[in-house]
Amino acid sequence: MNDRKRFVGWLGRAGACLLVAAGIGGAAQAADYPERDISAVIPFSPGGGTDTVARAIANLAEQELGRSIIIQNKPGATGATATEYVHQQPADGYTLLMAAENQNLYRTTGLSQLSFHDFEPILLAAEAYPLIVVQNDARWKTISELLGEIDKSPKSLKVMNTGPVGISGVVTAMLGKSFNLVPYKGEGLGLAGLLGGHVDAAIVSMGAARQYVETGKLKVLAVVANEKVAKFPDWPVLGKERPEYQKYLPWGPYYGVYVKKGTPQPVVAKLQAAFKKAWSTDKFQKFLEANSIFPLGLSGEAALKYQNRWESVTNWLLFEVKAASDPSAFGIPKI
Amino acid sequence: MEMLSNFVVPFLEPRLLGLVALGTFAGIYVGAIPGLTVTMATALLLSLTYSWEMLDALAMIMGVYTGGVYGGARSAMLLNIPGAPASVATTFDGYPLAKRGEAGLGLGLATVMSVTGGLIGTMFLVFFAPLIADFALAFSHRDYFLLALMGLMLLGALSGGSFLKALFVAFLGVNIGLVGLDTITGTPRFTYGTLALAQGINIVVAILGLFGFSEVLMQLANRRKSEVVAQVGRLFPPLRLVVRLLPLVVRTSVIGVFVGALPGVGGEIAALLGYDHAKRTVKQPSRPFGEGAFEGIAAPESANNACIGGALVPMLTLGIPGDAVTAVIIGALVIHGLNPGPTLMINTPELFYVVAGSVFLAHLMLLVFGFLGIEFFRRLVTVPPGYLLPGITLLTVIGAYAINNDVTDVVWSFGFGVIGFLLRINRVPVAPMVLGIILGPLLDESFRGALIAANNDPGTFLLGFVSSPVSLVLSTVILLTVLANLGVFKALRRTGGG
Numbered sequence: 001m002n003d004r005k006r007f008v009g010w011l012g013r014a015g016a017c018l019l020v021a022a023g024i025g026g027a028a029q030a031a032d033y034p035e036r037d038i039s040a041v042i043p044f045s046p047g048g049g050t051d052t053v054a055r056a057i058a059n060l061a062e063q064e065l066g067r068s069i070i071i072q073n074k075p076g077a078t079g080a081t082a083t084e085y086v087h088q089q090p091a092d093g094y095t096l097l098m099a100a101e102n103q104n105l106y107r108t109t110g111l112s113q114l115s116f117h118d119f120e121p122i123l124l125a126a127e128a129y130p131l132i133v134v135q136n137d138a139r140w141k142t143i144s145e146l147l148g149e150i151d152k153s154p155k156s157l158k159v160m161n162t163g164p165v166g167i168s169g170v171v172t173a174m175l176g177k178s179f180n181l182v183p184y185k186g187e188g189l190g191l192a193g194l195l196g197g198h199v200d201a202a203i204v205s206m207g208a209a210r211q212y213v214e215t216g217k218l219k220v221l222a223v224v225a226n227e228k229v230a231k232f233p234d235w236p237v238l239g240k241e242r243p244e245y246q247k248y249l250p251w252g253p254y255y256g257v258y259v260k261k262g263t264p265q266p267v268v269a270k271l272q273a274a275f276k277k278a279w280s281t282d283k284f285q286k287f288l289e290a291n292s293i294f295p296l297g298l299s300g301e302a303a304l305k306y307q308n309r310w311e312s313v314t315n316w317l318l319f320e321v322k323a324a325s326d327p328s329a330f331g332i333p334k335i
Numbered sequence: 336m337e338m339l340s341n342f343v344v345p346f347l348e349p350r351l352l353g354l355v356a357l358g359t360f361a362g363i364y365v366g367a368i369p370g371l372t373v374t375m376a377t378a379l380l381l382s383l384t385y386s387w388e389m390l391d392a393l394a395m396i397m398g399v400y401t402g403g404v405y406g407g408a409r410s411a412m413l414l415n416i417p418g419a420p421a422s423v424a425t426t427f428d429g430y431p432l433a434k435r436g437e438a439g440l441g442l443g444l445a446t447v448m449s450v451t452g453g454l455i456g457t458m459f460l461v462f463f464a465p466l467i468a469d470f471a472l473a474f475s476h477r478d479y480f481l482l483a484l485m486g487l488m489l490l491g492a493l494s495g496g497s498f499l500k501a502l503f504v505a506f507l508g509v510n511i512g513l514v515g516l517d518t519i520t521g522t523p524r525f526t527y528g529t530l531a532l533a534q535g536i537n538i539v540v541a542i543l544g545l546f547g548f549s550e551v552l553m554q555l556a557n558r559r560k561s562e563v564v565a566q567v568g569r570l571f572p573p574l575r576l577v578v579r580l581l582p583l584v585v586r587t588s589v590i591g592v593f594v595g596a597l598p599g600v601g602g603e604i605a606a607l608l609g610y611d612h613a614k615r616t617v618k619q620p621s622r623p624f625g626e627g628a629f630e631g632i633a634a635p636e637s638a639n640n641a642c643i644g645g646a647l648v649p650m651l652t653l654g655i656p657g658d659a660v661t662a663v664i665i666g667a668l669v670i671h672g673l674n675p676g677p678t679l680m681i682n683t684p685e686l687f688y689v690v691a692g693s694v695f696l697a698h699l700m701l702l703v704f705g706f707l708g709i710e711f712f713r714r715l716v717t718v719p720p721g722y723l724l725p726g727i728t729l730l731t732v733i734g735a736y737a738i739n740n741d742v743t744d745v746v747w748s749f750g751f752g753v754i755g756f757l758l759r760i761n762r763v764p765v766a767p768m769v770l771g772i773i774l775g776p777l778l779d780e781s782f783r784g785a786l787i788a789a790n791n792d793p794g795t796f797l798l799g800f801v802s803s804p805v806s807l808v809l810s811t812v813i814l815l816t817v818l819a820n821l822g823v824f825k826a827l828r829r830t831g832g833g
Binding site for chain 2: 211
């Protein structure tokens with residue numbers, strides 16, 4: 001009996017100790033962060049655009065944080081699986097979401113009820129510009145020629161398409177012409193389709209197509225942007241060639257780092273500082289330049305503003321071509 | 336000539352030689368564990384080699400790639416569980432062979448033929464890369480559809496008696512392959528509104544369940560019957576056998592190279608087509624196919640290793656991945672500051688030859704490491720079920736979880752285990768289901784892609800089959816194969832011959 005009493009007493013004391021420890025732990029959590037390795041979830045397969053950008057910046061940020069960032073690829077459902085997963089983890093800053101722009105479209109495409117509004121942006125690292133490319137010996141000299149031809153005979157031109165909410169899906173919605181969108185699984189396969197002459201044009205990220213232009217296999221009809229790209233002054237830009245599209249631009253996919261909303265502010269600040277420092281290193285900037293991705297470096301209010309504009313432009317464009325449901329149902333304002 | 340001297344760099348540089356060796360060795364064992372795929376191993380290396388020198392990282396990755404593709408054959412033969420989708424075809428004759436007590440010889444043969452296929456593939460890469468790249472670009476959606484149809488024709492070989500049963504499970508497999516987001520419209524298919532289904536059903540999960548866990552259930556259901564087969568015989572295949580199989584292996588290696596070079600399809604389809612080719616062209620196999628024919632091991636094993644050289648062609652010449660593994664390698668190149676694409680060959684031509692040299696070297700290593708492990712591996716067959724079954728179950732769980740670090744996949748693999756068990760006790764073959772899951776998405780995407788490219792006009796769509804040279808050749812091959820199997824034609828040939 002005595003033993004048992006003593007045991008219960010011991011159990012009580014141990015429990016109290018644990019509770020106290022947990023309380024101290026909660027308060028100390030932010031100051032000591034990170035106390036252990038951080039996991040970074042990439043919502044796409046290894047080797048893709050999101051994956052390489054995420055790995056490049058995570059590898060530099062871990063040096064700032066003093067803890068390893070363990071990379072985990074969780075592809076599936078255009079990133080919705082990973083988004084839901086990270087959202088299920090505690091908001092303690094130990095699980096990062098290395099996302100691309102897709103999260104802005106989950107609600108209107110019915111993939112998930114989550115969106116970027118459920119996450120806190122640590123850093124929007126970089127954005128990509130789409131290019132409209134055709135084979136080098138194609139009959140169109142300018143984007144207006146191509147658009148003029150499709151106006152005359154709708155459905156006569158085949159454009160490579162990586163899915164209704166991919167780059168080509170959004171840009172063709174923006175152009176508002178009735179192209180024949182031929183499906184391909186990813187930019188690489190689609191470019192192979194263009195090089196092989198199975199489609200007439202492709203709309204892909206600059207990084208994916210640049211080399212084919214430089215080696216004279218493809219030519220650029222337009223960079224989907226308002227301003228000329230400093231590095232490629234010869235490439236015509238859509239906003240100048242066809243001013244009616246200026247209101248949608250700039251538009252392009254972007255890459256960012258997020259934590260679940262509700263993460264303690266000191267933790268967020270620490271992560272923001274570390275990732276901003278990693279972002280501004282020469283190594284990362286060179287990496288971006290080599291891959292024709294353009295630095296953003298936004299956090300806080302600026303990041304939210306960028307994101308909200310992107311969400312509005314894209315969702316309303318997709319709604320017009322019936323690739324998404326009514327954005328106003330989710331309180332997404334029209335710009 | 337100067338370029339070719341880069342080819343021998345991995346042979347002469349001790350560090351690279353060591354890394355290729357290490358990679359190959361590790362690859363064999365990772366590949367042999369069901370569920371742990373080469374893609375996964377390469378992705379892991381991506382993190383590990385981030386701070387390494389470019390060539391060091393590539394040497395190791397090429398080793399793992401080579402070893403991993405080969406390693407899958409081991410579990411396919413010994414446990415009837417393919418280590419990776421590319422080894423599915425190896426189970427057809429490999430497992431029956433092991434059951435005959437000749438696992439050692441089977442593994443030895445697989446080693447020799449994998450090496451042969453891999454070396455042939457590398458040679459094609461070195462000498463014909465630009466030609467093969469042009470060939471791959473000539474493939475349109477319509478041609479991918481025809482390719483998938485060719486794969487589907489293997490169904491007859493896998494029916495195990497009842498063609499209708501095989502057809503039924505194959506269709507079931509095709510439907511399972513379609514679960515998830517429609518890749519063309521983004522519409523959820525067969526997902527019942529759940530996110531777990533929206534990500535689709537991974538082929539590796541299905542394989543782990545249908546082959547692995549269902550085997551456990553089968554043996555549990557009739558425990559007394561399972562007998563341990565004493566393993567006898569040699570490890571090294573006799574030279575006469577190797578020479579006799581060589582013409583076949585050269586043909587299946589060429590199939591492997593070209594299938595590998597096609598962006599988006601990889602070793603699993605190369606191996607299936609290789610097996611199908613063997614089945615159709617070898618009139619007098621060493622034993623009937625499906626009962627441990629040496630041809631049935633040599634064909635898929637040479638094809639899937641030859642696929643490596645093929646898959647590297649579009650990666651190195653165009654920057655476009657030939658399969659899932661080369662997609663990861665492209666990521667590795669990007670992270671190391673290189674720009675995979677057509678300028679890769681122009682700016683860093685030495686890289687091409689070092690990569691080709693590493694793959695060549697890795698295959699030579701394979702010959703050594705492959706045989707080293709056989710003596711140990713073949714004992715797996717003699718492990719009593721009391722130890723083996725919990726082991727397989729554990730592997731199934733680990734393998735399924737490792738795919739996406741997701742418990743959902745573990746649950747799926749158990750589900751497929753039960754499906755596989757129910758099919759087997761009703762004498763319905765499970766392999767056609769895997770065939771369906773592999774080919775289903777390809778059939779779906781390529782057929783609809785081809786139809787859309789023809790503006791949904793049936794006339795234009797059908798005309799394409801004769802107006803495009805590639806499609807014409809593929810359609811003719813399929814037509815002739817079907818005709819050759821029709822009773823009328825067979826009867827005709829008999830009377831003609833008699």
